[in-house]
Amino acid sequence: LQIGRRDSGLPPGPPTQPLFGNLLAFPKGSPHYQFTRWAKRYGEIYSLKLGPKTIIVITGASPAKELMERRSGSTVDRPPLYVGDIVVGGMNILLARYTVKWRMLRKAVHAMLTPQATLQHLPIQQAEASQLAFDILKTPEAFYTHVRRYSSSVILSVLFGVRSPRYEGGRVAQFFAMQHEWERIVEPGAQPPIDLIPILKYVPERWAPWKTLCRKVRAVQQELYFGMLEECERRIANGLRNGCFMESLLDRQKELALDRESVGYLGGALVEGGSDTTSAFLHSLILAMISYPEAQKKAQQELDSVVGHDRIPALDDMASLPYIQAVIYETHRWRPVAPLAAPHATIKEEFYNGYCIPAGATILVNTWGIYHDENIYEDPTKFWPDRFIKSEFGTRDGVDDVDRRHTLPFGFGRRMCPAVNLANNSLFDKIKDPQTGDPIHYDLWDYKKGIVTGPNPFRCTITPRSTRHAELIEQAFYASTETFLPFEGEMSGEDKRYAAAMRGLSHLFK
Numbered sequence: 001l002q003i004g005r006r007d008s009g010l011p012p013g014p015p016t017q018p019l020f021g022n023l024l025a026f027p028k029g030s031p032h033y034q035f036t037r038w039a040k041r042y043g044e045i046y047s048l049k050l051g052p053k054t055i056i057v058i059t060g061a062s063p064a065k066e067l068m069e070r071r072s073g074s075t076v077d078r079p080p081l082y083v084g085d086i087v088v089g090g091m092n093i094l095l096a097r098y099t100v101k102w103r104m105l106r107k108a109v110h111a112m113l114t115p116q117a118t119l120q121h122l123p124i125q126q127a128e129a130s131q132l133a134f135d136i137l138k139t140p141e142a143f144y145t146h147v148r149r150y151s152s153s154v155i156l157s158v159l160f161g162v163r164s165p166r167y168e169g170g171r172v173a174q175f176f177a178m179q180h181e182w183e184r185i186v187e188p189g190a191q192p193p194i195d196l197i198p199i200l201k202y203v204p205e206r207w208a209p210w211k212t213l214c215r216k217v218r219a220v221q222q223e224l225y226f227g228m229l230e231e232c233e234r235r236i237a238n239g240l241r242n243g244c245f246m247e248s249l250l251d252r253q254k255e256l257a258l259d260r261e262s263v264g265y266l267g268g269a270l271v272e273g274g275s276d277t278t279s280a281f282l283h284s285l286i287l288a289m290i291s292y293p294e295a296q297k298k299a300q301q302e303l304d305s306v307v308g309h310d311r312i313p314a315l316d317d318m319a320s321l322p323y324i325q326a327v328i329y330e331t332h333r334w335r336p337v338a339p340l341a342a343p344h345a346t347i348k349e350e351f352y353n354g355y356c357i358p359a360g361a362t363i364l365v366n367t368w369g370i371y372h373d374e375n376i377y378e379d380p381t382k383f384w385p386d387r388f389i390k391s392e393f394g395t396r397d398g399v400d401d402v403d404r405r406h407t408l409p410f411g412f413g414r415r416m417c418p419a420v421n422l423a424n425n426s427l428f429d430k431i432k433d434p435q436t437g438d439p440i441h442y443d444l445w446d447y448k449k450g451i452v453t454g455p456n457p458f459r460c461t462i463t464p465r466s467t468r469h470a471e472l473i474e475q476a477f478y479a480s481t482e483t484f485l486p487f488e489g490e491m492s493g494e495d496k497r498y499a500a501a502m503r504g505l506s507h508l509f510k
């Protein structure tokens with residue numbers, strides 16, 4: 001029996017079983033942990049067989065650079081994903097195969113997320129960061145959902161031009177509930193292997209819970225994304241533009257040859273790409289700050305000495321805040337939000353180090369494993385930003401780090417995250433806030449499963465360091481009202497009342 005067997009020429013890997021290959025040993029959740037254990041045994045490039053299919057797992061910066069960057073033209077594809085197709089019908093830029101359609105979507109995104117274009121969105125990002133600090137000041141116990149509101153509201157404002165001033169009852173809670181189910185649907189190994197055993201497609205829904213899940217997620221996505229698109233179209237028709245991404249996309253729809261469905265799904269995929277990633281990162285950051293109080297103290301000292309106590313830090317301060325920058329790098333290293341990035345696939349046969357990688361193989365880059373290799377990083381499970389002060393990429397003395405880059409957590413080659421600049425601005429905008437958490441010990445491993453991963457809800461106390469800090473936070477929030485207003489016209493009546501009450505203007509909405 002050939003099926004399931006590792007062909008000669010493939011990189012090594014765990015022993016296979018006839019027909020199944022490594023299918024039965026394939027982890028059902030958080031596969032990056034098992035992939036990292038296998039990497040210790042089989043090296044920085046190894047292979048897995050799932051029936052007739054081949055998966056290549058890369059856990060080293062050098063093979064990642066060579067295969068995913070230098071030979072990106074050959075590794076740019078995505079593997080077929082049946083569950084993804086039935087939810088989004090090939091319309092999602094993240095899951096799209098290497099087609100003319102993907103190239104058009106990617107071109108549209110690039111034009112609007114250049115570093116220059118991203119600067120245009122900075123005021124609303126900063127205003128949203130001021131609400132996050134204000135929310136945490138007023139109801140610190142709800143910090144977890146405040147962070148989610150923040151990350152989603154930034155993305156919804158930037159993309160669709162409508163902000164979300166509250167979490168519960170608004171769009172954000174509905175989005176996150178759907179998004180976590182969606183991320184579970186597409187996580188490698190989480191669903192039955194329908195792409196391997198196509199007959200599973202015909203199992204009746206009562207025995208195939210994944211079908212119900214897919215239907216539910218599709219319905220919520222359509223309601224959310226096309227509802228917001230309609231609002232945007234209405235705003236343009238009424239002459240009330242606010243410079244959001246979807247307005248430019250609608251203006252350029254013909255030139256980019258995108259139909260309305262593609263436009264709605266592109267906006268939706270960007271909301272998906274931007275919300276949970278940013279909030280998962282910030283949750284990990286808070287977890288790190290409360291579990292490693294010495295790092296928190298150093299960050300505060302740096303802010304005090306560079307920014308002082310009379311103003312809120314600005315993005316321009318970043319160049320003078322090397323420790324804060326190291327905290328951001330270390331959070332990405334310690335808890336990469338996409339520990340396996342997103343699966344790539346080969347378009348043609350590639351040879352690497354004497355191995356043959358066939359056309360159509362899936363490639364998973366184990367970012368988690370790369371960042372937790374003790375030969376490269378001293379004490380890798382420890383959150384220790386100083387490693388990025390000691391050496392540019394945080395590696396041990398003497399490690400050759402020519403193949404490393406700071407944007408590694410954002411993926412690879414032509415599929416690399418198109419929103420690196422926008423994301424980094426959002427991350428910095430939150431990190432700068434001068435607040436503090438309790439030094440208590442937490443379960444540092446209670447992370448949710450899915451293609452994007454972040455800590456499950458945890459509790460901590462966050463208090464302002466002085467009344468002066470609290471005043472600055474309040475002032476910054478009230479001063480942001482003007483920036484918020486163009487993004488509030490299309491909000492629901494309840495959202496408008498909520499925003500007015502926050503600003504002490506409830507009487508205007510009687």
Ligand code: HEM
Pocket residue numbers: 093094095106155269270271273274275277278281337338341342343344409410411412413414415416417418419420422423
């Ligand atoms: C902490 C923040 C973020 C991280 C760590 C992150 C990480 C990633 C990673 C690892 C990938 C897969 C790359 C690959 O396949 O090699 C990706 C793709 C993508 N990201 Fe992000 N991302 C972040 C924020 C955002 C934001 C804010 C947006 C949108 C506004 C976004 C939109 C996308 C899109 C559309 C793709 C698919 C690209 C394609 O397949 O062509 N991401 N991101």
